[in-house]
Amino acid sequence: MGSLPFSLSDIRDRSRKRGDPDRIVRLREKAFEIVKEKGIPEEVAENVLPPRELEGIKEIRYHPPMFELEDLGGYIVIENYQMVYKAIKDRLKKSGVFVGSTDEAVRTFDRLKGKLFTTREDYFTDPLKALHVALRSGGTFVYVPANKKIPFPVHALFTITRSFVSQTEHSVIVAAPGSQINYIEGCIGNIEIKYALHLGALETFVGKNAVVKTVSLVSRAAKVDHRPIKGAIVEENGQLDMTSVFMRGVRYIAGPIIEAHALSKVSSSTYALYRGVYAKSTPKIVLSGPGASGLIINRSVLVDGAKEEFIGTIEAKKGARKSTGHMVCDALLLSEDVVSITTPALHTEENDVTLTHEASVGKISEDVLFYLASSGLTEDEAVALVIRGYLEPATEGLPLDIALGIKGAIEAALKGKY
Amino acid sequence: MLSVENLKIRVEDREIVKGVSFTLEPGEVAFIIGPNGSGKSTLLMGLMGKPRLEVLGVIYLDGKNVTKEPTWKRAQMGLGIAFQNPVEVDVKASTLLKKIAEKFGRSKEDVEEAVRIMKIDYLLKRHVNRGFSGGEKKRFELARLLIQRPKYALLDEPDSGVDPDNMNIICNGIRKLHSLGSGLIIVSHYVRILRCVEPNRVYVMYDGKFIKEGDRTLAEEVLEYGFASVLPKRYTRSV
Numbered sequence: 001m002g003s004l005p006f007s008l009s010d011i012r013d014r015s016r017k018r019g020d021p022d023r024i025v026r027l028r029e030k031a032f033e034i035v036k037e038k039g040i041p042e043e044v045a046e047n048v049l050p051p052r053e054l055e056g057i058k059e060i061r062y063h064p065p066m067f068e069l070e071d072l073g074g075y076i077v078i079e080n081y082q083m084v085y086k087a088i089k090d091r092l093k094k095s096g097v098f099v100g101s102t103d104e105a106v107r108t109f110d111r112l113k114g115k116l117f118t119t120r121e122d123y124f125t126d127p128l129k130a131l132h133v134a135l136r137s138g139g140t141f142v143y144v145p146a147n148k149k150i151p152f153p154v155h156a157l158f159t160i161t162r163s164f165v166s167q168t169e170h171s172v173i174v175a176a177p178g179s180q181i182n183y184i185e186g187c188i189g190n191i192e193i194k195y196a197l198h199l200g201a202l203e204t205f206v207g208k209n210a211v212v213k214t215v216s217l218v219s220r221a222a223k224v225d226h227r228p229i230k231g232a233i234v235e236e237n238g239q240l241d242m243t244s245v246f247m248r249g250v251r252y253i254a255g256p257i258i259e260a261h262a263l264s265k266v267s268s269s270t271y272a273l274y275r276g277v278y279a280k281s282t283p284k285i286v287l288s289g290p291g292a293s294g295l296i297i298n299r300s301v302l303v304d305g306a307k308e309e310f311i312g313t314i315e316a317k318k319g320a321r322k323s324t325g326h327m328v329c330d331a332l333l334l335s336e337d338v339v340s341i342t343t344p345a346l347h348t349e350e351n352d353v354t355l356t357h358e359a360s361v362g363k364i365s366e367d368v369l370f371y372l373a374s375s376g377l378t379e380d381e382a383v384a385l386v387i388r389g390y391l392e393p394a395t396e397g398l399p400l401d402i403a404l405g406i407k408g409a410i411e412a413a414l415k416g417k418y
Numbered sequence: 419m420l421s422v423e424n425l426k427i428r429v430e431d432r433e434i435v436k437g438v439s440f441t442l443e444p445g446e447v448a449f450i451i452g453p454n455g456s457g458k459s460t461l462l463m464g465l466m467g468k469p470r471l472e473v474l475g476v477i478y479l480d481g482k483n484v485t486k487e488p489t490w491k492r493a494q495m496g497l498g499i500a501f502q503n504p505v506e507v508d509v510k511a512s513t514l515l516k517k518i519a520e521k522f523g524r525s526k527e528d529v530e531e532a533v534r535i536m537k538i539d540y541l542l543k544r545h546v547n548r549g550f551s552g553g554e555k556k557r558f559e560l561a562r563l564l565i566q567r568p569k570y571a572l573l574d575e576p577d578s579g580v581d582p583d584n585m586n587i588i589c590n591g592i593r594k595l596h597s598l599g600s601g602l603i604i605v606s607h608y609v610r611i612l613r614c615v616e617p618n619r620v621y622v623m624y625d626g627k628f629i630k631e632g633d634r635t636l637a638e639e640v641l642e643y644g645f646a647s648v649l650p651k652r653y654t655r656s657v
Contacts, residue, residue: 365505366469366470367505368505368507370466370468370469370489371501371504371505371507372507372514373467373488373489373490373493374466374489374493374498374499374501375493375498375514375517375518375521375562375566376490376493376494376518376521376522376566377490377517377521378490379490381490381517385509385513385514385517386507386508386509388509388513389507389508389509389510389513389545390508392510392513
C-alpha cells in the first residue's frame, strides 16, 4: 500500500477554501482518516496524487475535439475537475428542475442534504471510496420535481486532458415520484496522457413511479484507471436503466450497487471493448421488495492481452417475494492471449423468487468469417462488423445523438486493427 | 469467364470432388443436379474458397488463376454465393446489406430494390439469419447477391425447404439476378426451379464427378423421375 502525499490539514484547508459547509468538512476528515488507516493501492498513491493537485488546477481553456462536441454535445463540460462551461436550459429552471454543479448544490440546495454518499455502504469502509469522499470535487446535481418529465436528455461531459490527475466528481440525480429523466455522462479524452485516475461517483435516487435512464460513455485515448462509484436506490414501482459503455484504453474496476424496492424494475448493462487492459466488473442488484425485478447484462469484447473478471450478484432479500432477477454475460475473445472469468452469484432469502443467469464465451467462428468474406469483406472488416453488431445493443432505445456518440466511440476503439 | 479445370477437393483426407471441369460465361445458366452426398455443395464451397478445403486443379476467374486467392478477393473479383444453410451472424441484416452496397459501390436505391424484390423489409432490424425461417434465409441470401451483383453467382439449393409463396419470391430474385447479367450455377433437387430460369447446360453429378451433361430435358427427366434413369447401371444400386 502506498503512502499519501497529503495530510489531514491539506484536506481541511482545501475543503474550507472550496466553501464546503462544516458537515462536509467533517465528512472529508472522517474519510481521510479511513484512507490513512487502510492505505490505497501503490500505483494510485504514486501516480495520481502529487501534492500540487491539492493546490487546484487553474482554469484551462477548453477545446474539445470536434468528434466529442458533435457526438456528445452536452450542456455541462468539466475539464479535469473544474466546471468550465455551463449552459442550463432556461425551460428546465422555470419548471423547478435543478441542473448544476454538486459543489454549488452542497452549499445552497437543501434537497441535496442526506443524499450524498448514501446509496452505498462502502463509502467509509473502502479506502478508494473514502479517498473519493476526501477529494470530491465537481460533478453534476440534477433534481427533477414530482411528476415532471424532462423531454430531452441531460448531458454531462467529463474529460481528462493532463497526466497524473485524479478526477473525483460526484454527481447526484434525484428523480422525485412520478418524474422522468435521461441522464447521459461522457467521460472522454482523446489526448495521450501517461496515467490518470477517474474516481468519480454517480448516485441515483428514483422515487415512486419515477423513470430514470443513465448512460455512461467512457472512451479514453490513454491509460485511465476508471473506478467509478455508482449506487442507486429505486423506490416502489420505479424504473432505472443504467448503461455503461467502455472503449479504448480504459482500465475498469468497479460495479454499481442498485437497491430495488417493491415492484420496481432495474437493470445494469455494461458493453465494453477492452484492449490490453484489465477489467473487473462487479455489478450488484439487491431486490428488497415484493415483485421487484433486476437484470444485469455484461457484454464485452477482449483483444490484445485483455483480461476481464466479471462477478455479478443478484440478491433477493427477505420480503422480496415474487421478485425476479436475470443475469447475462457474454464475452467475445479476439485473440489467443485474452482471459475472461465469469462468476455469477445469485442469492435469495425468499422461496418464491426466480433468479437465473446465462453466459457465453467464444471467438468469431470461421463459418461467420467465411460467410462475410463471400460478400467481399476482408477478415479485419468482418471482425469489425461483428464487433459493431455485438455492441450495438448498447445504443438501443437511446436518443439518436447519444446512439451516434456511442457508435462514434466504438468506431474510435476499432481504429487501427478492427 | 469462370473456368474450372480438373478440380479435386478433399475434406479431412477424403476426396469429395474428384475431377470436375466446366466453363461459365456471364449471363449463362448451368444447373448441377445429383443425389445427396455427390459433392455438389463441396464443389461450390471450393469455388468460393472455403478455408480448410484441400483444392487441386485450377479455377480461373476472367482469365486469372484464383485457386489460391482468399474468399474475399474472389468475391471482389466477381464471384458470389447464396448458401444452402447460411450461418447466424451477430450483425443487423440492414447493416450487412449496407456494408455490401458500400463494398460494391451500390446505391441506397439498389439496396431498397433488392429488399423490395425479396420482400425482406421486416427482417432488416433483426440479426442476420437469427430466427429466420427456411424461406426467409433463402430470400436474404438472394438479396445479398442482388446487391453484390456478382458476375458469377453460385446458388446452393435456393429452393430447398421453401413453400410455394416463398418459391415465387425466390424465382423473382433469380430472374432479376440473371437479368443483371450474372452467370448462374444452380444446385437444386426440384423440377420447379426450371420455372425460374432456363438452363444453358445441365450437369448430373455423382460421386464427385459430372457423369452426364445435357439441356433442360435432362433436368426435367431426372428431377421428375429420379436419377436411376440417367445413371449408368453400375451406379444405380446405391442411389
